[in-house]
Amino acid sequence: MKHLTILVPNGQNNLSSIVGPFKIFNRANSYFLEKTKRQVFHIELAGTNSQVDFYEGLFSVNPQKDIREIQKTDLIIIPSLNHQYEEAIKGNEVMINWLRDHYKSGTEIASICTGAFLLAASGVLKGKRCSTHWAASENFQRMFPDVKLEPDQLITDEGGIYTNGGAYSFLNLMIYLVEKFYDRETAIFCSKVFQIDVARNLQSEFSIFNGHKKHEDEAILKAQAYLEENYQKQLSVEELAKSLNVGRRNFDRRFKKATNFTPLEYLQRIKVEVAKKSFENTRLNVNEVMYDVGYSDAKAFRDIFRKITGISPLDYRDKYNYLFMGK
Template structure:
């Protein structure tokens, strides 16, 4: 039987990403046994303290073992750190060292949402791809430049490392792991019991583009402000670069270094974010929204919107429009 370690770090408060994996893997074990097969995992909650409080002491978790008791495990799940991810990195040094050691010993590791910060702090993500909550992507990129962040991906799987996007999308990761370690039949059973969509693989449609401005390049801040204030107009990136006393190549390089996007990519995301808000809150049709955000080519608008959000303008409007949902 394999060993599954569900970590309970200190300084974090997302209880659902501890309870959820425990319940789903426990159900997968039960289903396997009822099918005449052996349990796959012994499941244990493991931490560095005998008790960890959540939501200002409203709930508590009592880990079954300390990390020092676990000399070798097969699969480790790191829960979400919610909004305390940076603090948790500094408060869990022993756990981070333990993660590094266990990976070298052959353990596979799955991080949920901002749990990727703990995993990245161990160094095992260097040179690999990972995902995390879209709202934490900018901070993650700045803190861990050696990691290839794929913030639009719901799940990544590389060399025994699994990561996923934000919030309750961890359910999709857990079903993915159930299929990987049990079988397809068990994964489908669990997806039906817990009503989890097994087909989801992107988190792009849920993201909100607020602009990447946590940098010190004032010229690029000026360029960002210009793009945000004038995105409905016909903008020449070449002219914008010239007005900022830069050639186009240097402008693109400097802009991408500061924001992780080229100027054109940044402009496209501003336009798509404005389109999303219109689809959500107005009665405008697809073409009206397209023209309003500065596009004249329906095919180009549809392709860019789909690439950034993972869903078509028509489907997005039908899914999120307030007026449709209240009919």
């Protein structure tokens, strides 16, 4: 039988991403036992303290093992963290070193949402693909520039490391892991029992573009402000760079370094973010929204919208506009 370790980090406030994996894998074990007369995993919660409190002591978790007692485990699940990422890393150094050692010895690791910060701090994500909550992506890129962050992806799978996007999307990662370690039939059974959509593969439709402004390049900050205020106009990146007394090639390089997007990609994301808000809060049709955000080519608008969000403008409106819901 394999061993599954669900970590309980110190000083954190996210309980659902500990309880959720525990319940789903226990249910997968029970189903697989009925079907094959054997279980896949022995499941244990482990940490470095005998008790970890959540939500100001309203709940607490009592890990079954101290991680230092675990010599071998096959799969480790790291739950999501609170928003004090640097404090979380400092408060869990023993766990971070333990993760590094076990990965080097062949253990596979899955991080949920912002649990990727602990995983990245161990160094095992260097040069690898990774996802985390879209709202934490800017902080993650700042702290771990050597990791290939893919904030639109719901799940990444590379070299025995699995990561996923934000919040309750960890349920999709759990179903993914159940299929990988059990089989497809067990994964489908669990998806039905817990009512988890197995078809989701992107978190981009849920993200809110926040501008990526945690940098100190004043010229690029001015360029970002200009693009956000004038997104409806026909804009020339060449003229924008010239107005800031920056050469075009240097401007493009600095813009990409500061924001992780080219100027054109940044402008597209501004337009799509405004379009999303219109679809959510108004009765405007797709063409009206398209013209409002500065597009005149319907195909180009649809293609860019789908590329950034993962779904079509019409599907987005039908899914998120409360004025149309139930009609």
